[in-house]
Amino acid sequence: MTDTLAAPDLTGADLPGDYPARARSLTALIDSEADAIESGGTLTRPVVEALVEREIFWALVPRELGGAGLGIVESLKMVEELARADGSVGWAVMSNAFSTGIAAGFLSDQGARDLFAGAQRGITAGMILPTGSGRRVEGGYRVTGRYGFGSGTGHASWIGAGFVVQTDEGTPELDANGGPVCRVAFVPRDEVEFLAGWDVMGMEGTGSYDYAVTDLFVPEAHTMDTFSTVPTRPEPVFRLGLLGIGVGGHAPVALGIAQRALEEIARIASAKSRPGYATVVGDSPMFRREFMTFEALLQAARRYVYDAHADAEATAVSGQEITAEQRARLRQVTTWVQQVARDVVTFAYSWGGSASIRNPSVLGRCLRDISVGAQHLLVEPMTLVEAADAILPTYVTQD
Incomplete structure (x- = not known):
């Protein structure tokens, strides 16, 4: 696993002004490290160091705590650029930056300052x-659990551990609505037992290790309500809620992978010959028609992703409550874009021929990554069924 790194003092450093541009500036480095990231199972040290230097991990952390204080749309665009360079990098950084933002926005003020305001700014x-x-227990909780799919833990300094609060009798403690009290603990990485366990067909470089904590004391200030809808910070982005922030990050990963696949097949087809084609594959009317169809689909998906998030964010900035329809559309578009991206990547992979199947292959990696990314619990197709509750009635006209 990659050693965790502290954020440097970059006062006066010459960095790109916007965070998507900072992410884009890493494309060449990430390209050169992509094979090592995939084979090593986590981001390489040069990539982590470059992300730290550009302060990418703290994009959503409020400025008062030393972060960039970005809104959701610019943060999504930052992740898309990283995923365009490599799906595993986009996924891991999404996991880090968005969970870090959630921790900053929903922990108590003391907890957020403990994790982020010091010289060693945390990465969760x-x-x-x-x-x-x-x-x-007095001052906090004693937590035990085994966890899987810890994306980005290879270089994180604080590791999340969700838990149900138990009574002394071993039964779940209940809240005012009769449901179990659930909290998230953030634990220093040196108090976590890492169990490896990440051997998959795609998103191999995300460092999504299994890990465990055993009877570990966690201060109250380093825990937060798992399902809170009320942030502890005033920044409008946090009014999107844990789901609005945490789920939404999956959309730009899919967009970035699909964009890279189109770029790769356009390059390959411009020089690739096949029997039965008068010139290169890229001149074929059949290829050109399919390319333009899938390119249009991706452009439409990208526009909907950013429009839906911009609309919800504008409502939050205005001080109004984000509506049920707006939240449903965030869920709808984040799930739908996975299928769009998978279709786009499959088109590109199919036209790549031997360039798709000979390792190392960018198209092969795109197909593996989007196939795994689209299987995530948070973008399961049933989320579309749930989103229909708020969207479908808007189409029913009243007499």
Whole structure:
């Protein structure tokens, strides 16, 4: 695993002004490291160092705590640029930057300052769903749990560990609505037992390791309500909620992978010959028609992703409540774009011929990565069924 790194003092440093441009400036480096990232199972040290130097991990952290204080749209565009360079990099950084932003926005003020306001600004990662258990003790909790899919944990300094609060009798503590009390603990990485366990067909370089904590004391200030809808910070982006931020990050990863696939097949087809084609494959009317169809589909998906998030963010900035329809559209578009991206990548891969199947292959990696990314629990097709509750009634006209 990559050693965790502290953020440097970059006062006066010559960095690109906007964060998508900072991410784009890493394309050549990420390209050169992509094979090593995939074979090593996590981001390489040169890539992590470059991300730290550009302060990418703290994009959503409020300025008061030393971050960039970005809104959701610019953060999504930053992730798309990284995913365009490599799917695993986009996914891992999405996991880090968005969970870091959530921690900054929903921890207590003391907890957020402990993690982010000092010289060693934290990078978070890990499983926040309540698969562990914890007991209340003086000053905090004692937490035990085993976790999987800890994307970005290879270089994170604080690891998330979701848990259900248990009574002394071993039963779940209940909240005012009769549901279990669930919290997320953020634990220093040196107090976590890493179990490896990341051997998959795609998104191989995301460092999504299994890990465990055993009877570990966690201060109250380093925990937060798993399903809170009320942020502790005033910045409008946090009104999107844990789901609005955490789920939305999956959309630009899909967009970036699909964009890279189109770029790769356009380059390959411009020089590739095949029997039965008068010139190169790229001159074929059949290829050109399909390319333009899938390119239009990707452009439409990108526009909807950013329009839906911009609309919800504008509502938050105005001080109004984000509507149920707006939240449903965020869920709808984030799930739908996975299928769009998979179709775009499959088109590109199919036309690549031997260039798609000979390793190392960018198109091969794109296909593997989008196939795994689209299987994630947060973009499961049933989320479209759930989103219909708020969207479908808007199409029913009243007499």
